[in-house]
Amino acid sequence: MEALLKLFGGTLNSITSKCMVLFVTILILRVLFFPSFDGIEWRNLVYIHNHSQPSMSSSEFGIRPFKFLVVPQLVWGLNNQKIAFARACLTARMLNRTLLMPSFSASLFYKEIELLQPISFDKVFQFKKFNALCSGFVRLGRYSDVLNRTRVLEMSKGSGRKWTLDRDLSQLKEYSKGSYDDYEVIEILGKNPFLWHDHWPLKDYAKVFECLVLIDEIRNEVEKVVSRIREVGNTRSIELQKGRSSFQPLPYVAVHMRIEIDWMIHCKKLEQRLNTDQICSSKKEIVERVRNIVIGLKKTPTVIYLAVADKLLNNSSIMEDWGEGFLPYEKKKLGIEGIYKKYSYLIQSAIDYEVCLQADIFVGNSFSTFSSLVVLERTHKMIGMSVARMCGTDVRWPSYAYNVPGESNGAMRWITNMSESSLQTISYGTNHVSNCKGHI
Ligand SMILES: *[C@@H]1O[C@H](CO)[C@@H](O)[C@H](O)[C@H]1NC(C)=O
Ligand SMILES: *[C@@H]1O[C@H](CO)[C@@H](O)[C@H](O)[C@H]1NC(C)=O
Ligand SMILES: *[C@@H]1O[C@H](CO)[C@@H](O)[C@H](O)[C@H]1NC(C)=O
Numbered sequence: 001m002e003a004l005l006k007l008f009g010g011t012l013n014s015i016t017s018k019c020m021v022l023f024v025t026i027l028i029l030r031v032l033f034f035p036s037f038d039g040i041e042w043r044n045l046v047y048i049h050n051h052s053q054p055s056m057s058s059s060e061f062g063i064r065p066f067k068f069l070v071v072p073q074l075v076w077g078l079n080n081q082k083i084a085f086a087r088a089c090l091t092a093r094m095l096n097r098t099l100l101m102p103s104f105s106a107s108l109f110y111k112e113i114e115l116l117q118p119i120s121f122d123k124v125f126q127f128k129k130f131n132a133l134c135s136g137f138v139r140l141g142r143y144s145d146v147l148n149r150t151r152v153l154e155m156s157k158g159s160g161r162k163w164t165l166d167r168d169l170s171q172l173k174e175y176s177k178g179s180y181d182d183y184e185v186i187e188i189l190g191k192n193p194f195l196w197h198d199h200w201p202l203k204d205y206a207k208v209f210e211c212l213v214l215i216d217e218i219r220n221e222v223e224k225v226v227s228r229i230r231e232v233g234n235t236r237s238i239e240l241q242k243g244r245s246s247f248q249p250l251p252y253v254a255v256h257m258r259i260e261i262d263w264m265i266h267c268k269k270l271e272q273r274l275n276t277d278q279i280c281s282s283k284k285e286i287v288e289r290v291r292n293i294v295i296g297l298k299k300t301p302t303v304i305y306l307a308v309a310d311k312l313l314n315n316s317s318i319m320e321d322w323g324e325g326f327l328p329y330e331k332k333k334l335g336i337e338g339i340y341k342k343y344s345y346l347i348q349s350a351i352d353y354e355v356c357l358q359a360d361i362f363v364g365n366s367f368s369t370f371s372s373l374v375v376l377e378r379t380h381k382m383i384g385m386s387v388a389r390m391c392g393t394d395v396r397w398p399s400y401a402y403n404v405p406g407e408s409n410g411a412m413r414w415i416t417n418m419s420e421s422s423l424q425t426i427s428y429g430t431n432h433v434s435n436c437k438g439h440i
């Protein structure tokens with residue numbers, strides 16, 4: 001409601017705003033005096049008129065372009081926001097509605113709502129590309145697409161123990177029918193979509209993620225980072241291969257190394273709760289397991305890109321103990337801190353994510369959502385390229401979990417099980433990471 005008021009606030013004339021204030025007052029009074037009221041709220045809103053209607057091209061057949069869904073601002077880390085976004089898309093798909101472009105949050109604040117810095121979807125990802133790639137599956141719209149001077153149907157998601165998966169599902173089904181469905185706009189009120197119940201198989205999420213392409217400006221920055229990583233490798237490679245006839249660029253391994261103190265506190269608690277010792281890896285353990293993968297694959301010398309929290313950038317210990325044949329770098333040592341510094345938290349995180357996605361080998365922690373999403377996308381990419389033997393030793397884009405011991409004292413091979421019926425394992429972590437056992 002607040003978001004909508006803000007959005008349309010600029011175009012409301014004073015009479016309508018007075019009406020609005022009156023209306024809101026009535027609403028508040030109503031909530032105060034009838035606290036048990038939790039039904040549907042009807043209200044009038046004036047939308048900006050815009051007659052350049054979205055075209056109903058045949059390729060968009062599948063999702064109705066004139067029925068819309070509005071969701072609350074997406075918050076927290078990049079991964080939480082990506083999951084929230086996909087969940088909002090899949091909710092809209094279930095209602096056969098176009099999702100009005102949601103706002104991401106540029107900064108990483110958990111409580112201070114006013115510091116969240118909303119950033120529009122199309123300042124991060126390509127809007128047209130998204131609709132082209134996801135055509136027929138899910139659809140994004142702009143607020144200016146909403147044509148009618150219409151009423152908005154509010155849909156309040158319940159919360160707490162009593163709001164079960166089944167109840168949530170029947171609410172969605174109810175709102176996709178009859179008089180509810182007549183409304184041009186449905187606005188879901190309540191918490192961040194990340195916290196909504198999950199009704200969709202993993203592969204549907206993967207399909208949405210695949211349609212998220214960074215805008216050119218950010219892609220160029222990713223390009224700069226990746227070519228800088230390749231450059232340090234190549235310089236070394238030329239030195240080492242002097243006199244040989246063929247020149248091979250060095251591979252790079254991206255390691256999502258989580259050893260900062262906040263993570264350690266979090267993961268120690270998690271280990272206690274889940275009664276396991278395979279969540280928190282020390283720096284020593286990570287280095288050893290990554291080294292053993294690379295040695296096993298006979299890929300030395302190799303460049304190691306350390307995707308670490310900013311607070312570890314000044315800690316030289318992460319660069320130590322890698323030994324012969326390994327060239328560890330983080331953004332500071334690569335001299336690319338400047339590229340990141342220009343951007344907000346969200347964009348910095350999106351760049352690092354992409355660098356991990358493109359790495360020849362990725363090694364992460366299976367209890368990290370960031371790592372899990374990277375592996376999901378890498379697995380999806382392998383399937384897209386029809387890599388038949390995903391568990392073979394010679395595949396492109398292999399991923400590993402350093403917190404789980406694998407073959408020859410290395411890390412465990414990690415591919416996402418695309419048949420999972422929900423996103424559960426990705427949002428909350430698991431150490432059953434490998435479904436390579438028993439495969440080729
Ligand atoms: C109407 O929508 C089109 C395309 O969505 C946009 O380019 C244009 O700026 C909008 N016009 C107004 C007045 O909002
Ligand atoms: C959405 O509605 C359109 C038109 O009624 C229909 O052709 C299409 O199959 C529906 N799509 C989904 C995903 O239900
Ligand atoms: C706007 O909505 C009303 C009621 O839902 C409908 O009767 C009318 O035809 C719509 N106007 C346009 C321009 O779509």
Ligand SMILES: *[C@@H]1O[C@H](CO)[C@@H](O)[C@H](O)[C@H]1NC(C)=O
Binds near residue numbers: 310311312313314
């Ligand atoms: C690292 O240390 C330098 C000065 O020694 C400081 O300017 C910089 O902000 C520090 N960076 C981080 C991420 O703590």
Ligand SMILES: *[C@@H]1O[C@H](CO)[C@@H](O)[C@H](O)[C@H]1NC(C)=O
Binds near residue numbers: 318
């Ligand atoms: C550097 O990181 C290591 C490993 O996490 C930690 O033990 C050490 O205290 C850190 N040093 C500084 C100066 O932050």
Ligand SMILES: *[C@@H]1O[C@H](CO)[C@@H](O)[C@H](O)[C@H]1NC(C)=O
Binds near residue numbers: 419421435
């Ligand atoms: C993948 O997930 C499905 C559904 O949860 C499960 O039945 C199957 O056993 C899993 N496959 C592997 C190899 O773990």
